[in-house]
Every structure is written in structure tokens, then in C-alpha cells.
Amino acid sequence: MNKTSEKSFVPLDLDSFRDESKAVIDFIADYYKNIEKYPVQSIVEPGYLSSKLPGSAPCTPDSLEDVLNDVNEHILPGLTHWQSPSFFAYYQAGSSTAGFLGEMLCSAFNVVGFNWISSPAATELESIVLDWMGKMLKLPSSFLFSGTGGGVIHGTTCEAVVCTLAAARDKALKELDGNWANINKFVVYASDQTHFTFQKAAKLVGIPPSNFRFLQTSFATEFAMSPELLRSTIDDDIRSGLVPLFICATVGTTACGAVDPIADLGKIANEYKLWLHIDAAHAGNSCICPEFRHFLNGVELASSLSMNPHKWFLTNMDCCFLWLKEPRFLIDSLSSNPEYLENKASKSNGVVDYKDWQVTLSRRFRSLKLWIVIRRIGAENLMQHIRSDVSLAKKFEALVKQDDRFEIVVPRRIALVLFRLKPKQGLDGSELNRKLLDAINYSGRAFMTQGVVAGVYAIRCVVGATLTEERHMNDLWSLIQEKAQLVLFQCSQ
Amino acid sequence: MNKTSEKSFVPLDLDSFRDESKAVIDFIADYYKNIEKYPVQSIVEPGYLSSKLPGSAPCTPDSLEDVLNDVNEHILPGLTHWQSPSFFAYYQAGSSTAGFLGEMLCSAFNVVGFNWISSPAATELESIVLDWMGKMLKLPSSFLFSGTGGGVIHGTTCEAVVCTLAAARDKALKELDGNWANINKFVVYASDQTHFTFQKAAKLVGIPPSNFRFLQTSFATEFAMSPELLRSTIDDDIRSGLVPLFICATVGTTACGAVDPIADLGKIANEYKLWLHIDAAHAGNSCICPEFRHFLNGVELASSLSMNPHKWFLTNMDCCFLWLKEPRFLIDSLSSNPEYLENKASKSNGVVDYKDWQVTLSRRFRSLKLWIVIRRIGAENLMQHIRSDVSLAKKFEALVKQDDRFEIVVPRRIALVLFRLKPKQGLDGSELNRKLLDAINYSGRAFMTQGVVAGVYAIRCVVGATLTEERHMNDLWSLIQEKAQLVLFQCSQ
Numbered sequence: 001m002n003k004t005s006e007k008s009f010v011p012l013d014l015d016s017f018r019d020e021s022k023a024v025i026d027f028i029a030d031y032y033k034n035i036e037k038y039p040v041q042s043i044v045e046p047g048y049l050s051s052k053l054p055g056s057a058p059c060t061p062d063s064l065e066d067v068l069n070d071v072n073e074h075i076l077p078g079l080t081h082w083q084s085p086s087f088f089a090y091y092q093a094g095s096s097t098a099g100f101l102g103e104m105l106c107s108a109f110n111v112v113g114f115n116w117i118s119s120p121a122a123t124e125l126e127s128i129v130l131d132w133m134g135k136m137l138k139l140p141s142s143f144l145f146s147g148t149g150g151g152v153i154h155g156t157t158c159e160a161v162v163c164t165l166a167a168a169r170d171k172a173l174k175e176l177d178g179n180w181a182n183i184n185k186f187v188v189y190a191s192d193q194t195h196f197t198f199q200k201a202a203k204l205v206g207i208p209p210s211n212f213r214f215l216q217t218s219f220a221t222e223f224a225m226s227p228e229l230l231r232s233t234i235d236d237d238i239r240s241g242l243v244p245l246f247i248c249a250t251v252g253t254t255a256c257g258a259v260d261p262i263a264d265l266g267k268i269a270n271e272y273k274l275w276l277h278i279d280a281a282h283a284g285n286s287c288i289c290p291e292f293r294h295f296l297n298g299v300e301l302a303s304s305l306s307m308n309p310h311k312w313f314l315t316n317m318d319c320c321f322l323w324l325k326e327p328r329f330l331i332d333s334l335s336s337n338p339e340y341l342e343n344k345a346s347k348s349n350g351v352v353d354y355k356d357w358q359v360t361l362s363r364r365f366r367s368l369k370l371w372i373v374i375r376r377i378g379a380e381n382l383m384q385h386i387r388s389d390v391s392l393a394k395k396f397e398a399l400v401k402q403d404d405r406f407e408i409v410v411p412r413r414i415a416l417v418l419f420r421l422k423p424k425q426g427l428d429g430s431e432l433n434r435k436l437l438d439a440i441n442y443s444g445r446a447f448m449t450q451g452v453v454a455g456v457y458a459i460r461c462v463v464g465a466t467l468t469e470e471r472h473m474n475d476l477w478s479l480i481q482e483k484a485q486l487v488l489f490q491c492s493q
Numbered sequence: 494m495n496k497t498s499e500k501s502f503v504p505l506d507l508d509s510f511r512d513e514s515k516a517v518i519d520f521i522a523d524y525y526k527n528i529e530k531y532p533v534q535s536i537v538e539p540g541y542l543s544s545k546l547p548g549s550a551p552c553t554p555d556s557l558e559d560v561l562n563d564v565n566e567h568i569l570p571g572l573t574h575w576q577s578p579s580f581f582a583y584y585q586a587g588s589s590t591a592g593f594l595g596e597m598l599c600s601a602f603n604v605v606g607f608n609w610i611s612s613p614a615a616t617e618l619e620s621i622v623l624d625w626m627g628k629m630l631k632l633p634s635s636f637l638f639s640g641t642g643g644g645v646i647h648g649t650t651c652e653a654v655v656c657t658l659a660a661a662r663d664k665a666l667k668e669l670d671g672n673w674a675n676i677n678k679f680v681v682y683a684s685d686q687t688h689f690t691f692q693k694a695a696k697l698v699g700i701p702p703s704n705f706r707f708l709q710t711s712f713a714t715e716f717a718m719s720p721e722l723l724r725s726t727i728d729d730d731i732r733s734g735l736v737p738l739f740i741c742a743t744v745g746t747t748a749c750g751a752v753d754p755i756a757d758l759g760k761i762a763n764e765y766k767l768w769l770h771i772d773a774a775h776a777g778n779s780c781i782c783p784e785f786r787h788f789l790n791g792v793e794l795a796s797s798l799s800m801n802p803h804k805w806f807l808t809n810m811d812c813c814f815l816w817l818k819e820p821r822f823l824i825d826s827l828s829s830n831p832e833y834l835e836n837k838a839s840k841s842n843g844v845v846d847y848k849d850w851q852v853t854l855s856r857r858f859r860s861l862k863l864w865i866v867i868r869r870i871g872a873e874n875l876m877q878h879i880r881s882d883v884s885l886a887k888k889f890e891a892l893v894k895q896d897d898r899f900e901i902v903v904p905r906r907i908a909l910v911l912f913r914l915k916p917k918q919g920l921d922g923s924e925l926n927r928k929l930l931d932a933i934n935y936s937g938r939a940f941m942t943q944g945v946v947a948g949v950y951a952i953r954c955v956v957g958a959t960l961t962e963e964r965h966m967n968d969l970w971s972l973i974q975e976k977a978q979l980v981l982f983q984c985s986q
Contacts, residue, residue, distance in 0.1 A: 009870065009874045009877070011588075011589035011590065011591070011807050011870065011878065011959050012525065012588060012589050012590055012959050012960060013590065014522050014525055014526055016590060017518075017521075017522055017525070017590045017593070018518060018519065018522045020590055020594060021518045021521075021522075021590070021593065021594065021597070022515050022518055024594050024597050024598065025510075025511060025514040025515055025518065025597070026511065027598075028510075028514075028597065028598070028601040029507050029510055029511045029514075031601065031602075032505065032507055032510070032601075033507055041610070042610075042612065042613050042614070044613050044614075046609065046613070046838060046841070046843050046844045047617070047843075048613065048617065049613070049614060049617035049618060049621060050617065050621060053618075053621055055624070055628075055639065056624075056625055056628045056629075057625040057626070057628070057629055057867045057868075057871075057872045058867070058868055058871050058872065059871055059872050059873050060871040060873060060874075061868070061869055061870055061871040061874065062868045062869065062871075064594075064869065066868075067865055067868050067869060071598065074614075075614045075618065075861070076614075077614075078612065078613040078614025078615075078617060078618075079602060079604055079612050079613075079614050079615070080604060080610065080611055080612045080613070081604075082602075082603055082604045082605060082612075083601075083602070083603055090605070090611070090833075093603050093604070093605050095504075095505060095600075095601075095603045096504035096505050097504065097505055097506065097509060097510045097513055097514070098504070099600075100510070100514065100597075100600055100601060101513060101514065101517050101557075103596065103597075103600040104514070104517050104518070104521065104593075104596075104597060104600070105517065105520075105521065105564065107588075107592075107593055107596040107597070107600075107809045107810070108521040108524065108525075108576075108588075108593060109524075109572060109575070109576070110575055110576055110586050110588045110809050110810055111572055111573060111574075111575045111586070112575060112583070112586050112810065116539065117534070117535075117573065118573050118583070119535065119571065119572050119573045119575075120535050120537050120539070120541065120542070120571040120572075120573070121535070121537075121542060121567075121568045121569075121570075121571025121572050122571075122572070124540070124541065124542035124543065124571065125542060125546075125568065125571075128542060128543060128546055131548070131549075132549055132550040133550070135549045135550070136549075136550055146548065155648065155853060155855070156853040156854065156855045157854075157855075158852055158853035158854055158855075159852065159853055162697070162852060166696075166697055180677060180701035180702070180703070181674075181677050181701075183676065183677075183699055184673060184674050184676075184677075195831075195854075196829045196831040197853075197854055199829060200827065200829055200852075201852075203659075203826075204655070204659055204697070204698060204827075204852065205697060205698065205699055206676055206698055206699015206700075207699075208673035208674075209673070210673070254831075254833050255832070255833050310855070314504045316600045316603050317600070317603055317605065317855065317857050318855055318856075318857055333696075334693065334697075336689045336692060336693055338688075338689040338747075339748070339943070339944070339945040340583075340747050340748050340942060340943065340944050340945070340953070341942075342943070345539060348539070350539050350540075351539045359651055359652065359655060359693075359694075359697065359852070360648060360649040360651035360652055360690075361649065361650075361651055361688075361690055362648070362649045362650075362651075362803070362810065362811055363811075364810050364811055368568070372560055374550045374551070375550075375551055375554070375555045375559075375560050376554055376555065376557065376560060377502065377504065377554055378550075378551050378552055378553040378554040378555075379550045379551065379552050380552050380553060381502045381553075381554065384502070385504065449833060449834075450832070450833065450835070451832070451833050452832040452833070460833070466504050466505050467505060
């Protein structure tokens with residue numbers, strides 16, 4: 001009697017695998033076809049789902065038809081449709097047929113490439129794809145495996161920042177004779193525009209929150225970090241007996257798309273021997289185009305750089321590239337070699353064991369997805385994709401500028417347009433624009449979010465969802481105008 | 494001119510999405526059909542892939558046919574086939590048709606449910622599925638949303654351990670007047686069998702490595718942690734002015750499957766007010782069966798519990814359930830509320846924002862996968878699946894016991910059989926078994942790994958790959974006998 005016949009079911013039967021998978025492909029294609037019919041932002045009430053699903057697991061199997069019906073009836077209404085062409089919120093979550101195919105293969109092989117031997121292809125393809133991408137970004141060879149550096153694919157920027165912080169911390173602790181108590185002296189620097197992830201990561205690795213410096217930015221510099229302020233803050237900290245450790249610079253901040261001056265910050269980092277990390281999560285994708293590459297000028301002075309293909313590189317969630325000039329500091333901090341993972345290849349030191357480059361042991365075969373995206377789309381089309389989105393953002397910005405009731409809050413750098421209704425006499429600008437944003441989002445016809453810079457509340461329009469075309473931008477602008485008229489009328493009553 | 498016509502390509506065209514996805518489904522079904530033809534452990538040499546792929550990205554698209562050909566020719570040989578029925582290494586990576594369908598939908602919707610509003614269904618389904626699973630495990634209601642607790646789905650155990658350690662750390666810091674310098678006093682406890690992840694996580698959150706206590710275990714207790722030793726070690730640390738913080742207990746350790754005595758450790762944790770986390774990554778899955786539930790006896794005394802459906806619950810990578818009795822400590826440690834994520838639902842405090850329960854901001858819609866696995870398979874079949882694997886492990890153990898040349902090193906608890914060739918006069922046991930394991934793995938007909946307990950090198954046979962049937966266990970045993978004869982002959986020369 002084999003295992004199959006002992007069971008009342010076969011968890012992976014090839015015929016039903018083929019049939020059911022293809023049925024789900026059709027379900028997904030229909031979802032994409034109908035995606036414009038759903039409200040972009042879900043309009044369900046908190047707790048909506050618990051009344052629709054049973055309180056405990058079923059004893060016996062439900063049919064695929066029942067499950068897909070429930071997805072249609074109960075799950076879809078509760079989704080905020082990130083793949084909708086009218087999704088202009090946060091930073092987008094890119095997708096494509098190629099990215100989806102890559103995810104399918106990754107999930108089907110289901111290998112766990114924590115060390116080289118556990119799937120050599122998973123490790124080696126990752127290193128190759130990191131070099132491909134690094135070359136597309138014209139990174140110096142000091143960041144490439146084919147040069148003197150290297151990299152790893154994490155799930156998200158948060159993980160990349162946690163790991164680089166830990167690497168910098170442990171490098172510095174070693175230099176301070178390994179006395180762990182020095183952890184309380186380390187100081188980290190960012191701007192007040194830096195993603196909150198940095199703060200979370202620094203606290204996670206044990207840096208005291210009192211040693212976080214969030215340098216003030218302003219309209220004058222379009223919210224870029226000030227090198228002068230950085231230098232004077234570092235000097236102050238040194239005078240106080242503290243140990244400056246880490247600078248997190250951003251290329252394309254979340255609220256307004258600000259770009260920190262990498263070259264100037266890099267010079268200071270090198271002079272004071274701090275670790276400089278560049279978080280280019282969103283805007284970094286655009287740097288494959290020569291006309292945007294200048295945002296990374298000075299990258300050769302940084303210690304590490306991260307960017308998320310799952311944002312703007314047509315790659316389904318999740319993946320974050322992290323390149324480092326000296327991966328050994330990451331490995332020193334994160335490696336461990338239990339007996340149960342021992343193997344000849346690892347002992348030879350001739351291979352990469354990616355478990356030592358990340359927080360977790362288990363890891364998905366993400367490089368396969370990236371490799372298929374890059375091969376199926378090609379570098380030229382990837383550039384074209386970025387350019388097309390930037391061009392739509394430009395056109396949208398022009399529409400906003402043409403309307404006297406509106407203003408651009410911070411000049412557009414790439415594909416994020418930050419705008420607002422101009423405050424009117426007697427009307428609070430924040431309140432006015434909050435009402436406008438609510439009216440737009442509650443219409444279900446588009447979804448945007450807000451950014452607040454130097455106290456000014458503005459509406460963020462991020463262009464870049466895969467399915468967005470010019471007509472969606474025009475629809476968005478009509479919607480904004482329609483709701484603006486309504487809100488202005490209501491407020492004037 | 495719309496975006497589509499501006500581009501030379503359409504990244505998500507519905508017709509080609511359907512056709513290409515179905516072609517990849519067929520490719521995957523063929524892979525599974527032929528999976529027994531590949532060497533289980535890859536036999537490529539380090540660096541094999543770089544000579545086969547170009548050094549930089551293609552400018553123009555390659556055809557799907559070319560890409561799939563390259564997967565066949567260059568990637569498959571470099572995979573260690575975790576889905577092979579003859580994969581008995583590490584702990585397995587479970588998969589199923591249902592798990593794959595769930596991954597497809599997750600990847601297609603590609604929503605990023607970091608807070609409730611960004612996709613209410615993603616948040617609410619996660620809470621529901623955690624309660625379903627908690628009830629299957631007969632967890633006390635203090636761990637369930639329907640009771641007084643709650644949970645979150647992380648990618649891996651490592652993430653769960655990092656987060657619970659941070660929660661315990663920040664709770665304790667608060668109790669010590671928020672003086673961050675106390676971080677140097679915190680002590681964490683585990684056994685010398687605990688997964689290395691714990692050590693890595695504790696260091697990551699800033700606990701000084703000199704304050705890690707790895708309590709010695711032995712054959713006498715089948716490598717379970719000793720409550721007496723734990724108590725005396727805690728007492729010693731208190732006398733030294735240190736602050737005992739956290740105990741990590743394991744249900745089913747990696748090397749030998751040891752089960753720590755949860756109830757006894759729980760009493761100590763409560764008496765001394767330490768955070769007790771239970772890592773039940775692999776064996777926890779079996780606790781849905783009444784006959785294995787006793788491994789979790791005493792769970793009501795713990796602060797948190799994690800277990801990985803991606804191991805033994807027919808769920809493709811990645812997912813780790815984490816339940817907590819008091820989620821507020823996790824949230825206190827990990828939450829942050831930047832203006833650009835502000836929304837009415839979050840402000841109402843009536844919803845879960847999962848970004849505050851994990852390291853990262855971005856997160857995949859993993860609950861959809863779990864929900865589909867549980868619904869399509871059903872609780873009874875899931876139990877049957879576990880029982881079938883345990884029954885195969887038992888039969889394999891019986892085969893080993895019948896052969897005088899072999900011995901069981903640590904009694905089997907669930908589905909991991911730890912065995913070795915008995916040392917022979919003049920032959921080192923480690924060397925002998927290392928040779929045997931190498932011979933088995935190099936044959937390509939099966940893949941196992943080693944475990945070392947109290948200095949004894951043994952071979953681990955983990956039963957539980959989805960496609961494994963009784964015939965594969967019989968083949969494995971024939972292979973072991975064949976290679977044992979060869980190795981014993983060589984060593985006796």
C-alpha cells in the first residue's frame with residue numbers, strides 16, 4: 001500500500017494540478033479584464049469578512065469552484081486594487097506577465113536556497129542577476145561580484161536596512177574592542193523625510209532612539225538632506241562623546257520624492273568613516289535610464305545601496321536588491337555555521353551562502369523572477385516603461401499647473417506629482433485638501449494618498465501602475481476637477 | 494496616444510498572459526512528472542552557471558521558448574530538488590496544488606496589505622486563518638483573536654523570533670524606566686539544540702552575545718532542555734546583577750527532533766516573569782492530530798508560539814504563523830505612524846495594521862494561500878497527511894532497527910529518524926557515517942543531511958516531502974544498504 005492509497009486525497013496530482021492551475025489562470029485573466037469595474041480603494045467596513053466566513057476550518061475539502069466563488073464574492077470587495085490602472089497611491093506594486101511567470105516557477109520548484117548546496121542555481125543566478133542589474137544602473141565595479149563587491153536579493157528595503165545597520169554596528173563594535181556596551185554610543189543620521197523604516201530598523205538593532213538624528217529639511221532644498229547640517233550634527237555628537245555610525249540617504253523620498261545629495265553626503269561619510277547606505281527603493285529603478293542616472297552620482301562613495309524592483313520594475317512582490325562594497329561586514333555580522341548545515345562547498349569558502357547575507361534562513365528563489373522579467377522584457381523596454389510613466393506624470397503635472405485653483409507643492413523629480421488646492425481665505429489648506437482626497441478616494445474611481453512636508457498637507461499622485469494609460473490620467477484629472485468644485489462649493493457655504 | 498502605443502511592448506497583455514501562463518503550467522507539470530529523473534542533490538560545480546549565461550542583461554526580449562529552454566538546460570541541473578519524493582534532508586518544504594493556486598492568486602492580486610486600508614481582505618483573512626489554525630492546534634483562546642490574543646503570518650521563524658525578542662526587550666526596557674543602557678543586562682536562554690536562528694536573532698536585536706545561555710542537553714533526556722538547569726542558570730544570572738529576559742523552547746529541534754518540556758519551562762517563565770517563546774516550526778504542524786497534541790502541553794503558560802506551514806502543511810514557501818497572548822507588546826515595539834500612511838481606519842484603533850506586527854512594511858497576501866490550502870484539503874486530510882508521513886517514518890525506523898550494522902541514535906519522536914552505522918573497531922564513527930552519507934547523496938538517488946548530538950555524528954532522514962510514497966522509503970533503504978556495504982568494505986581494507 002503506498003502513501004497515495006493510504007490517503008483519501010493526493011495533494012499534488014498532476015492531472016488536477018494542470019486543470020486547476022489553468023482554471024485559476026482564467027480566473028486571474030478575467031480579474032485583470034474587469035479590474036476597472038471595482039472601486040480602487042476598498043469600501044468595506046472594518047470586520048466585514050468575519051460575518052462571511054465560518055469561524056473554524058472545514059473538516060472536508062471544498063470544491064475549487066466554491067473557493068473561487070468565495071474569492072469573487074468575499075475577497076475581491078475587500079481588496080484595494082493595487083493593479084488597477086487608477087491606483088496612484090503609496091508607491092505602486094509593479095507586475096507583469098513575465099513577473100507572474102517567474103513567481104509561478106519559483107513557487108513550483110519551491111527550493112530553499114539558504115546555502116549554495118541547497119540549490120546552487122538559486123545562489124548563482126542571484127549573483128548573476130545582481131550584476132546584470134548593477135550594470136544596468138552603471139554601478140561602479142566595487143559593488144559587483146564581477147568587481148570587488150556583491151549583493152543579495154531581500155524581500156524588502158526594511159530587511160536591507162536592518163542588515164546593513166547590523167553590519168555597520170558589528171564592524172564598529174569590533175573596532176571598539178568588542179565591548180558591547182558601546183552600542184549605546186552609536187548615532188545614526190537621516191533626514192526628516194527618510195522612510196520611517198529606517199527608524200524602526202535602527203531601534204530593532206538596538207541603537208538607542210535618543211541617538212537617532214533626523215535632520216530638518218525644507219522647501220529651500222526641495223527637502224533634500226543638508227550636508228552642512230549633517231557635518232555640524234556629527235561634530236556635535238563627537239564632542240558629546242558619541243560615536244557616529246550610519247547615514248541613510250534617500251533617492252526619492254516617500255512623501256515628496258526628494259533626492260539627497262549623494263556625492264556630498266558620501267564625502268562626509270568617508271571623511272568621518274561612517275557607513276553610508278542609499279535607499280533608492282522607488283526612484284532607483286529609473287536610474288537605468290541615462291537621463292535619470294545622475295540621481296546616483298556619488299554612489300561610489302557609499303557603502304551600500306538598495307532598490308526595489310517590485311515597485312517600478314514590472315516585478316511582482318517581493319524583491320529588494322542590496323549591493324555592498326564590502327559584503328564581508330554583512331557576513332561577519334549575520335553568519336553562523338551549525339553542524340546540521342555543514343557541507344563541503346561551504347567549507348571551501350568558494351561559494352556564497354546567502355543565509356549569511358540576510359535575517360532569515362529560509363528564502364524564496366526570487367532571482368528566477370528577476371531573470372525572467374529582464375529576459376522577457378529586455379533592457380530597452382524596461383527603460384521605455386520608465387520613460388512612459390514619467391511622461392504621463394509630466395502631462396498630469398501640466399494639467400495641474402494649468403488650473404489656477406491648484407498648485408504644485410514640491411517640483412516633480414520623476415513620477416510623483418505632489419499638488420494641492422491652494423488655501424482660500426478662511427479655509428484651512430489641510431482641511432480643504434483632506435476633503436478633496438477623501439471625495440476622490442470614496443468615489444472608487446481612483447486612489448491617491450497624502451504627503452505632509454514642512455506642515456503642508458498635499459496630495460500625492462504616483463504614476464506607474466502597470467496598466468495605467470493616458471486615458472486614466474485624463475479620467476483622474478476630470479475626477480479631481482469635479483470633486484474640487486464640489487469641495488470648494490461646500491466649504492464656501 | 495496611449496501608453497500602450499507609446500511602448501514597443503505591453504507588460505501585461507491579457508491574451509499573452511493567458512497563453513504564456515498556461516504554457517508555464519504545462520512546463521511545471523512536466524517537471525513534476527520527470528522529477529525522479531534528476532539527481533536529488535545537484536551535482537554541479539561551484540561557478541557552473543556563470544559560463545552558461547551572458548554577463549549582462551539582454552537589450553531586447555528573449556522568447557518564452559528560449560527562456561524555458563534555458564531553465565531546462567541551465568537551471569534545473571543546478572537545483573537541489575526539494576520537491577523530489579526522495580528528498581529527506583533538512584526539514585522539507587511542503588507544497589501542493591492548493592498551495593500553488595494560493596501563491597498564484599497572491600502574486601496576481603499583488604496587493605501590499607501593510608495596513609488595513611491598503612487591502613482590508615488581506616488583513617481580515619489573515620486574522621481569520623490564524624484563528625482557524627489556532628483552533629486546529631487547540632490553542633487556548635488567550636492566543637486567538639476570538640479570545641484575548643492574536644497573531645500574524647510572517648515569512649519565516651527567524652522573523653517571528655526577531656520580533657518577539659524585540660517585543661520582550663522593549664517591554665523590559667520600559668519596566669526599567671526606559672534606560673536603553675539596560676540592554677546590556679538582558680539574558681536569553683535556549684538549549685544547545687535550539688536552532689541557530691535564535692542566536693542570530695538575539696544578536697540582531699542588540700543582546701550582547703556574552704548574555705546568551707545555551708543550556709547543555711544530553712542523551713539522558715533525549716536532548717530536551719532541563720528545567721532544573723534553566724532555573725539554576727537564571728538564579729546565577731540574577732545574582733550577577735543581570736536581567737533574565739527570554740526563553741526560546743523548541744518543539745522538534747533540527748538536529749534530532751527533541752521536544753523541550755513546555756509546561757515545566759512555562760512555570761519557570763511565569764515565576765521569574767520571562768517571555769517564553771515556543772518554536773514549533775516543523776513538529777508544530779503535527780499537533781493538529783490529537784495523538785501529537787501533547788507536545789504542546791503547557792502552551793497556555795507561554796507568551797508566544799510560532800510554526801511553519803511551509804514545512805509540513807502542504808503550503809508552498811513562505812509562511813510562518815506567530816501567535817501572541819499580548820500582541821500589544823509586539824505593536825508597542827514595532828509600530829510607527831508616519832503621516833503618509835495616516836488613514837481614518839487606523840486612527841479609529843478598530844483595525845489591525847500588520848505593518849506594526851513585523852519587521853518589514855511590504856508584505857505578501859500569504860493568508861490567501863493558507864485559506865485555500867485549508868479549504869481545498871480540509872482538516873481531516875491534513876491530519877491524514879501528517880499521519881501517513883509518520884507511519885512511513887516508523888516503517889523506515891523499523892527497517893533500520895532490523896539491520897544489526899545500524900543503530901537509531903535518538904528515539905524517533907515524529908517523522909525524523911536519526912540513525913548511523915555503528916562504529917566498528919578501529920573505525921571512527923563520524924568518518925564512517927560521513928562517508929556513507931556522501932555516497933548516498935552523490936548517487937543522486939536520495940538526499941539526506943547530518944545531525945551531530947553530544948559529539949555523535951548521525952544521519953537525519955526526514956520523511957514528509959509531498960510526493961514521497963512507501964516505494965521511495967524502500968528505495969532509500971536499499972540505497973543505504975548498498976552504500977553501507979561499500980563503505981564498510983572500503984574502510985576495512
